Amino acid sequence: MNAPNRSGWKPGTPEAPDGAAGGATVSGNRGLMLEERLIFEIGTTATTGVDLPAPQPGAANRLGGLERRAPIGLPGLSEPETVRHYTRLSRQNYAIDCGIFPLGSCTMKHNPRLNEKVARLPGFADLHPLQPVDTVQGALEVINELAMWLIKLTGMHGVAMTPKAGAHGELCGILCIKAALEARGENRRVILVPESAHGTNPATAAFAGFAVEGIPANAQGRVDLAALTARLGPDVAGVMITNPNTCGLFERDMKAISDAVHAAGGYVYCDGANFNAIVGRVRPGDLGIDAMHINLHKTFSTPHGGGGPGSGPVVLSEALSPYGPLPFTERHADGYLTLVEEETVGDRHPHSFGRMSAFHGQMGMFTRALAYLLSHGADGLRQVAGDAVLNANYVLRSLEDVLDAPFAASGPCMHEALFSDDRFAAGVTTLDAAKALIDEGFHPMTMYFPLVVHGAMLVEPTESESKASLDQFIASLRAVAERANSGDASLAQAPLLAPRRRVDETAAARKPRLAWREPPGEAAAAAGEAA
Numbered sequence: 001m002n003a004p005n006r007s008g009w010k011p012g013t014p015e016a017p018d019g020a021a022g023g024a025t026v027s028g029n030r031g032l033m034l035e036e037r038l039i040f041e042i043g044t045t046a047t048t049g050v051d052l053p054a055p056q057p058g059a060a061n062r063l064g065g066l067e068r069r070a071p072i073g074l075p076g077l078s079e080p081e082t083v084r085h086y087t088r089l090s091r092q093n094y095a096i097d098c099g100i101f102p103l104g105s106c107t108m109k110h111n112p113r114l115n116e117k118v119a120r121l122p123g124f125a126d127l128h129p130l131q132p133v134d135t136v137q138g139a140l141e142v143i144n145e146l147a148m149w150l151i152k153l154t155g156m157h158g159v160a161m162t163p164k165a166g167a168h169g170e171l172c173g174i175l176c177i178k179a180a181l182e183a184r185g186e187n188r189r190v191i192l193v194p195e196s197a198h199g200t201n202p203a204t205a206a207f208a209g210f211a212v213e214g215i216p217a218n219a220q221g222r223v224d225l226a227a228l229t230a231r232l233g234p235d236v237a238g239v240m241i242t243n244p245n246t247c248g249l250f251e252r253d254m255k256a257i258s259d260a261v262h263a264a265g266g267y268v269y270c271d272g273a274n275f276n277a278i279v280g281r282v283r284p285g286d287l288g289i290d291a292m293h294i295n296l297h298k299t300f301s302t303p304h305g306g307g308g309p310g311s312g313p314v315v316l317s318e319a320l321s322p323y324g325p326l327p328f329t330e331r332h333a334d335g336y337l338t339l340v341e342e343e344t345v346g347d348r349h350p351h352s353f354g355r356m357s358a359f360h361g362q363m364g365m366f367t368r369a370l371a372y373l374l375s376h377g378a379d380g381l382r383q384v385a386g387d388a389v390l391n392a393n394y395v396l397r398s399l400e401d402v403l404d405a406p407f408a409a410s411g412p413c414m415h416e417a418l419f420s421d422d423r424f425a426a427g428v429t430t431l432d433a434a435k436a437l438i439d440e441g442f443h444p445m446t447m448y449f450p451l452v453v454h455g456a457m458l459v460e461p462t463e464s465e466s467k468a469s470l471d472q473f474i475a476s477l478r479a480v481a482e483r484a485n486s487g488d489a490s491l492a493q494a495p496l497l498a499p500r501r502r503v504d505e506t507a508a509a510r511k512p513r514l515a516w517r518e519p520p521g522e523a524a525a526a527a528g529e530a531a
Contacts, residue, residue: 036088043075092499104416104446104458107298115368129359140337155285158321165310169293170204179323179353188237196245221247221407238267244414246450258288277415280382290317300369311365387463388415421455425487430455432491440476
């Protein structure tokens with residue numbers, strides 16, 4: 001049984017449905033776009049792609065009870081079959097090396113090959129976290145140098161390098177705040193989170209044991225300063241704020257927010273996922289921030305996606321640095337570097353809340369990020385932010401006549417342009433527009449986020465894109481928007497030209513079928529219907 005391919009027909013059927021481009025083929029292929037079946041349909045569980053010796057008498061005893069007692073049901077394929085399967089699937093994928101990745105709040109930017117070359121050098125690629133410190137001085141130098149860059153770029157006092165990604169970094173910062181409050185003997189249990197913040201912010205605060213209260217946005221899409229200051233009190237531990245926020249706007253009242261929170265005895269956590277918009281131009285420490293995570297994959301071009309490997313160092317103010325996690329690098333007078341851990345901390349870092357990870361952080365990401373920093377320099381990083389903001393505003397102003405831009409009047413956006421479905425005809429959804437973009441050869445923008453905007457479409461072009469690539473994207477999105485505004489019913493069927501037609505994404509997420517096998521009883525029922 002074959003799933004419908006990009007035109008909605010099954011391989012081997014004589015005709016494609018009305019509207020399908022190109023018609024059917026016996027193989028299911030269309031030119032160089034190769035149809036690929038599921039791996040369970042290609043291989044069989046009765047074969048294997050390697051030759052293994054037959055078990056010898058007594059082998060089970062040597063396995064100590066770990067021997068297989070029943071077939072595991074995995075398909076066996078030869079090496080050519082395996083390579084072709086995954087190569088064909090990769091050709092149906094979309095990546096930053098194929099074209100613009102306009103996901104807002106994700107900063108899917110080009111990963112320079114220089115970074116990859118440096119990270120693959122044997123001295124870095126072959127490291128083991130349990131090596132003696134004497135043998136990893138170069139690695140510790142990379143960690144320490146990157147830490148110094150992050151401190152200088154943010155104007156902060158210290159940095160925790162071990163958090164593995166954004167949400168992990170958020171947890172690190174909140175645990176620092178929690179430890180600082182406990183050291184003061186205070187039991188403040190409320191974290192304020194503006195509605196324009198990233199969704200992980202309230203989740204992190206709740207996970208750390210705090211109660212979360214929302215703060216509304218004003219008409220300009222920024223934090224309502226009056227509402228925030230009115231809520232401050234002895235029960236408020238701090239605020240988690242995203243700046244630039246998820247509406248694509250810089251929080252102009254950030255310093256006033258920090259001053260008010262500090263005056264009330266709280267701390268300020270800043271979500272640094274959007275640091276790419278201000279790197280080299282604004283130092284969060286100057287705005288009164290106490291803790292901020294930095295997504296190396298968003299701002300400093302390390303690989304992004306696939307569940308990792310991520311890295312989210314957390315910069316800390318002087319007030320929170322004593323509570324940062326272990327380990328951290330320490331440089332001695334002779335230049336020798338060591339790692340300060342639990343067994344060596346002594347009286348130098350007695351207030352640390354503990355560890356965030358088993359070892360010392362994501363070394364491969366540190367190496368790539370430092371290569372990016374050193375190749376760009378301070379002036380290059382400043383240009384990164386300027387180009388990212390310029391590109392986003394170019395997208396915003398090029399499309400605001402055909403797409404609703406709810407905060408277009410709030411001034412220039414930062415690194416992302418926000419649109420809504422307000423001008424779409426009845427029955428046409430943001431999802432329809434996003435799927436139609438796939439037919440145009442683009443990965444869709446972020447959909448339905450931020451939640452403060454109905455039918456939101458968040459576009460982040462980053463600094464990687466040229467004017468030519470942006471013009472092509474803008475023309476395609478304009479065409480889709482015009483169809484949506486006119487009520488084009490065919491949008492509900494998009495994509496029509498992709499490797500696969502639209503699927504029920506909710507069912508796919510909640511009831512995934514990872515192996516193509518008919519559930520018990522279905523084969524018999526099908527046979528009965530055929531009879």
